[in-house]
Amino acid sequence: MDYAGLAESAADKMGLYRRDADGWRSCRRTNEVAVSWRPSAEFAGNVYRAEGTVPARPQQVWECIKPVAGGLRTKWDQNVKDFEVVEAVSDAVSVCRTTTPSAFMKIISPREFVDVILMRQYEDGTMLSAATNVEHPLCPPQANFVRGYNYPCGCFCIPLPGEPDRTQLLSFFQTDLGGYLPQTVVDSFFPASIAGFYSNLTKAVKALKA
Numbered sequence: 335m336d337y338a339g340l341a342e343s344a345a346d347k348m349g350l351y352r353r354d355a356d357g358w359r360s361c362r363r364t365n366e367v368a369v370s371w372r373p374s375a376e377f378a379g380n381v382y383r384a385e386g387t388v389p390a391r392p393q394q395v396w397e398c399i400k401p402v403a404g405g406l407r408t409k410w411d412q413n414v415k416d417f418e419v420v421e422a423v424s425d426a427v428s429v430c431r432t433t434t435p436s437a438f439m440k441i442i443s444p445r446e447f448v449d450v451i452l453m454r455q456y457e458d459g460t461m462l463s464a465a466t467n468v469e470h471p472l473c474p475p476q477a478n479f480v481r482g483y484n485y486p487c488g489c490f491c492i493p494l495p496g497e498p499d500r501t502q503l504l505s506f507f508q509t510d511l512g513g514y515l516p517q518t519v520v521d522s523f524f525p526a527s528i529a530g531f532y533s534n535l536t537k538a539v540k541a542l543k544a
Contacts, residue, residue, distance in 0.1 A: 335468060341427045341452035344466040347486035351383065351506050358383055362525035367532035369525050374508055376485035379520070381508040384528045388501045390539035392491045395501045396461045398538045399489055401430060401451045410538035413437065413527060420448070420472050427452050429470050433479060438523050445511060446479035464488035483510040503532070 358370035367386035374381045388395050398406045403419045413434050421429040427450060434445045449465040456462070467483040475481045485508040492502040507528060511520060 335470075337421075337423045337429055337450045337468060338427050340466055340468060341423075341450045341464065344450070344486040344488065345452050345454060345462060345464040348462060348464045348488045348490070348506060351381070351486075352490060352504060362529055364529045364533065366536055367529055369528050371525075374485060376508060377483070377510050379508070379510055380524070381485075381487075381506060382524055382528060384503075384505040384507065384532065386503055386532045387494070388503050388532075388536055388539055389499065390501060390543060391499055392459060392461060392493050392501045394539050394542055395491050395503060395535070398535055398542060399463065399491070399503075400453065400461075401428075401463055401465070406538065406542075410534050412530060412534060415444070420470050423450070426454060429468060429473075430465075431470075431473050434482075437527070438519060441519055442511065442515065442523065443513070444479050445482040446473075446476060447482050447484050447509075448473045449484050459493040461491040462488060480511070480513040482512045484508065485510070503535070505531075 357372040360370045362369040367384050369384045371380045371382045407414050408417055415435045416433045418431050419428050420431055429450050432447045436443050448470055450468045451465040454462045466486045487506050487508045490504040494500050
């Protein structure tokens, strides 16, 4: 499987989503984030766009969200129970397995996701993590998890000119949770989950700065 090529394709789609402002419909707004959605072109679900400003330097935000073994994400993100690197394809690309706890009052049982992830830094200081689902021989489906699938998704940590202690975080979530969940549950879960992600990230960067 061409893991590097799939990762590059996911990063390209993140760039397209970032530039394409058409068709997004607002579904949730908090002090930390504005969430909108539109139908996915990848699967029979939605892609969610989340945009917020985090009160920390880009490097501090990146430290909290970067997808690496032993990273901070499992400590603060309530939707990430465990994260492991299955195969390091290159310095920038890796195949990873993420497990999630039960959620939404245990209506959603634990999930597992196997993704190829690309990390990149651009000339303006923006940092990107982009991912999409893959299969890997070391990650057969496990009986105690429902296999979910992330379609091209990721986060941009964007420096704000003249505001070194603030970071724009632009995220795209595009997930098929798998299993047999009512669509009403899925449609309620994601906006609430994304708002929680930004709220918990804000708390995590404040703790990191302290």
